[in-house]
Amino acid sequence: EVQLLESGGGLIQPGGSLRLSCAASGFTFSNYAMTWVRQAPGKGLDWVSSMSGSGGNIYYTDSVKGRFTTSRDNSKNTLFLQMTSLRAEDTAVYYCAKDRVAGSTSPDYFDLWGRGTMVTVSS
Amino acid sequence: EMVMTQSPATLSVSPGDRATLSCRASQTVNSNLAWYQQIVGQTPRLLIYGASTRATGIPARFSGSGSGTEFTLTISSLQSEDFAVYYCQQYNQWPLAFGGGTQVEIK
Numbered sequence: 706e707v708q709l710l711e712s713g714g715g716l717i718q719p720g721g722s723l724r725l726s727c728a729a730s731g732f733t734f735s736n737y738a739m740t741w742v743r744q745a746p747g748k749g750l751d752w753v754s755s756m757s758g759s760g761g762n763i764y765y766t767d768s769v770k771g772r773f774t775t776s777r778d779n780s781k782n783t784l785f786l787q788m789t790s791l792r793a794e795d796t797a798v799y800y801c802a803k804d805r806v807a808g809s810t811s812p813d814y815f816d817l818w819g820r821g822t823m824v825t826v827s828s
Numbered sequence: 829e830m831v832m833t834q835s836p837a838t839l840s841v842s843p844g845d846r847a848t849l850s851c852r853a854s855q856t857v858n859s860n861l862a863w864y865q866q867i868v869g870q871t872p873r874l875l876i877y878g879a880s881t882r883a884t885g886i887p888a889r890f891s892g893s894g895s896g897t898e899f900t901l902t903i904s905s906l907q908s909e910d911f912a913v914y915y916c917q918q919y920n921q922w923p924l925a926f927g928g929g930t931q932v933e934i935k
Binding site: 740742749750751752755764765766767800802805811812813814815816818819820821 | 860862864866871872873874877883884913915917918919920921922923924925926927928929
């Protein structure tokens with residue numbers, strides 16, 4: 706079955722760190738760029754970061770640059786998001802999403818989404 | 829930086845009626861525009877890409893149009909399962925950007 710499964714969310718104090726994981730199955734993971742998208746409670750979708758299939762190209766939204774690091778382990782079909790210096794405004798459901806086009810390093814859209822993992826930043 | 833603006837924020841429609849949702853980009857995105865549906869409590873689902881191409885399994889009542897900076901998603905005859913929030917997303921350039929969403933609610 707083609708699916709994405711996020712994990713690693715939780716309650717964390719401001720300034721803390723958290724590492725999210727996204728386990729992929731049912732497709733050739735290394736062929737596809739992967740993306741993190743977040744959604745604050747009651748709000749819209751917000752692009753966070755994208756990484757190419759090889760891991761050689763990484764992009765971040767300005768608000769997380771220097772604080773968040775995206776990585777992937779293609780041998781384990783897993784995408785990661787290391788989050789540091791967390792702020793209240795980072796509170797959101799974090800989704801991982803698969804880019805539609807195989808082998809692309811260009812901006813793309815998403816044809817598969819995980820169910821998300823909730824990150825709450827609060828003291 | 830690209831800004832995507834969706835209107836209206838909320839659209840009240842009766843079942844069986846047509847719904848027309850708009851998405852405007854602050855700069856041209858050519859036809860690099862996707863639409864997603866998110867039902868409450870569920871994950872987003874890809875509806876349209878390339879501004880007008882339906883994704884696999886999407887019913888024909890969903891159609892997209894436009895290019896450049898102005899785009900439209902039309903639902904020709906609303907079914908009960910179509911009441912949801914709809915988002916547009918540009919993928920013409922980095923950073924990627926979503927619109928703020930249009931909630932389609934039952935009138």
